[in-house]
Amino acid sequence: MSTLHHGYFTAGLDADPELAAAIRGEESRQADGIELIASENIVSRLVLEAQGSVLTNKTVEGPAYARYYGGAEFADAIEALAIERARRLFGARFANVQPHSGSNANAGVFLGLLKLGDTVLSMNVAAGGHISHGHPATLTGRDYSIIRYGVNRETERLDLDEIRDLAREHAPRMIVAGGSAYFRAMDFAALRAIADEVGAYLMVDMAHFAGLVATGLYPDPVPHAHVVTTTTYKSLRGARGGLVLWNDPALSDRINYGIFPGVQGSVMLHAVAGKAACLGEALRPEFRAYNEAVLANARALAQALGAQNVRIVSGGTDMGLMLVDLTPRGLTGEIVAKALEHAGLAVNKNQIPFDPRPPEAPSGLRLSSNAGTTRGFGTAEFATIAGWIERVMQAPQDAATLAEVKDEVVALCRAFPIYPER
Incomplete structure (x- = not known):
């Protein structure tokens, strides 16, 4: 073996003491501290091993079984498994498990279903919405015309009358529900009725309550929304990444193309394996007990x-x-x-x-x-x-x-x- 590669396939983390110290410091912080941040959770050893596997070495582009690169037999099987589990867990006809993050999932849906400059009605970040739903500092805020709704000042809950009035006034092409700091139950049937009245898509970002939806402990957006996005960590306590679900086959090409090649390139296959692992865990009875x-x-x-x-x-x-x-x-x-x-x-x-x-x-x-x-x-x-x-x-x-x-x-x-x- 060439001396240039001495230890390349055998040396572990200790070969890089500075990096090792930082990672082990983080391990200690997690072990001896209490995590109360809503965007974080603790994955299983199964998810850790899936994400840290040799899948890190494999590059694939395009959908499973229709890749641009060869050598994808097992890559295809892993992505297909993640898709099947996502569909089964949430009762959706279609799923895309490739988004690198929840924000990428949202950006891909915007790009796939909307034209640049289209009007979007979404929750104000100051009221609990998420920045990827049209905050001025993001691509979605730059590329689309964003109208913002908030919450009722007295109840601090969504005001469906306000949302309906804004939708009638501005005729958005898409209405977005869900956020990062709104934690009350939402009436997805009523939101869909508003969307239908003005001819808009309804997109629900369920990143913070997907685990509860999967176990029947929170209202289910999947039967009502045209498209549902989520992260696969937070309440799903799995691999970091995003997921898109929908039921209408007429939207499939547009959503899939919005993700790839729309907003991202090759698949992070090791993350998809981690998603498959956590979705499999979420299908087990004990996941309901957890939620x-x-x-x-x-x-x-x-x-x-x-x-x-x-x-x-x-x-x-x-x-x-x-x-x-x-x-x-x-x-x-x-x-x-x-x-x-x-x-x-x-x-x-x-x-x-x-x-x-x-x-x-x-x-x-x-x-x-x-x-x-x-x-x-x-x-x-x-x-x-x-x-x-x-x-x-x-x-x-x-x-x-x-x-x-x-x-x-x-x-x-x-x-x-x-x-x-x-």
Whole structure:
């Protein structure tokens, strides 16, 4: 063997000490800290091994069984398996599992179904919408005419009358539902009726509640929407990536071409294998039990926080995440999020609806029960977490308090280990 390749196929992570130190640091952070960020979860060893497999070496373009490159026999089988599992899990006729992310899935649908400059009616990011639905800083915001709807000021919930009025006024080509910080049940049948009235497509982004949809614990958008997008992590607790579902065969070519070659090139086959793995896990009976626990834990956390003079936006939650308003405590999300991170609790700051404060220092925090439930926490543990959040809020600048909470967090985490043999 050439000396140029000495150790190439045998040396592991220790061959790169700087990289090894950073990765092992992240392993320790995850093992000894509590993840409350709604966009994160903890995958199984099965998903880790599928994504870290030799599929990393294989390049394919185009749909399964119609590739532009040869040597795709097993690549085709893996993608076909992921598609079949996605269709079965969500009861959809068609699925595309190639999107590299949820944002790519959304951009591909926009490109496939719309013309540049078409009008899109979507949820304002300030009210809980997602940036990939037309935020001015994104391609979707640049390339399409975006009209934004929000939530009712009193209920902090979707106002179907407002959405209907805006749709009638602006005649959008597409209406987008779903967001990153909206956590109440949605009436997809009513949204479809509005879309049909004005001749629009209805697209639902269910990234934050796909796991609940898969297990019958949240309203199902698939029978009502023209197209549904999701990520495959978050509530599906799987590989990072995106997924598109639809039922109308007349849309198939347009959606598929919107993804490839529209917004991306070759398939990240190792990620598709990870998606196949997590979709297979989601088809098992225990996945419903997991999602039932996600809901119970989120509601326990919301109730415990509410008892501590922390206002829960809209008064509660219908999924595994919530938005808390720190205004009654005289604090900002930026201050509390940084303090909680020092205490071993990872959260993200977030604007609340009609927030008078800027995104950089908003009035709220977004919290999730997804990852904690994955590692085995129950309602008692989430009540304890609420108590830790309260202690940090009382003294966000006190290093001794943060260190004390951190020690207690580590102790709880070690009672619920992840990847214990690593």
